[in-house]
């Protein structure tokens with residue numbers, strides 16, 4: 001148990017040291033999404049950033065997100081993976097277009113096409129988790145990614161994700177349910 005707490009402190013310190021870090025979600029004003037919307041005050045408010053070619057998210061759960069007592073709920077795990085990878089697909093698209101600024105035009109939005117989660121081990125609900133996502137393929141409007149979930153240096157889940165570009169402000173005409 002003591003070991004858990006010392007790891008927790010290390011991970012939180014890492015998060016706080018990133019005080020000047022710009023997180024992907026900070027570039028998404030008016031985002032009301034349950035997982036990543038910083039305008040959703042009941043939401044999980046995840047924060048993602050680049051570490052080299054990987055995108056990383058450190059997130060601290062709460063007791064209300066238990067599955068079995070002390071074990072993180074599987075749907076919550078899927079939600080944070082979902083939101084972290086959609087933000088990754090978005091920011092990757094800007095990165096490959098000459099690393100253009102996140103607030104430049106055209107604006108792209110992505111939605112989850114497919115999310116497959118393999119739960120490998122129980123994920124403790126009382127220590128922060130770390131998500132690490134990587135883009136493995138971009139084909140047309142599709143971005144394919146893998147995402148690992150780490151807890152206490154143990155990989156407890158891994159996911160294969162397909163994001164689809166569902167909005168491109170330069171192509172937009174007519175109704176689009178993802179326009180908001």
Ligand SMILES: CCCCCCCCCCCCCCCC(=O)SCCNC(=O)CCNC(=O)[C@H](O)C(C)(C)COP(=O)(O)OP(=O)(O)OC[C@H]1O[C@@H](n2cnc3c(N)ncnc32)[C@H](O)[C@@H]1OP(=O)(O)O
Pocket residue numbers: 028029030031032033036082083086087109110111112113114139140141142162164166179180
């Ligand atoms: C004022 C507001 C401010 C906002 C501020 C900024 C916001 C800040 C960000 C918030 C971030 C939120 C992140 C939340 C993430 C979600 O929760 S999104 C919600 C959950 N997902 C959905 O609702 C999606 C529902 N599905 C759909 O709408 C449609 O099926 C899709 C995904 C758009 C695809 O339909 P489509 O465009 O007709 O696709 P289509 O042309 O048939 O296929 C294109 C390609 O994609 C492939 N594909 C199609 N569907 C799939 C699929 N399901 N799986 C895998 N591949 C597929 C096809 O095979 C094809 O591939 P290729 O043949 O080209 O290789």
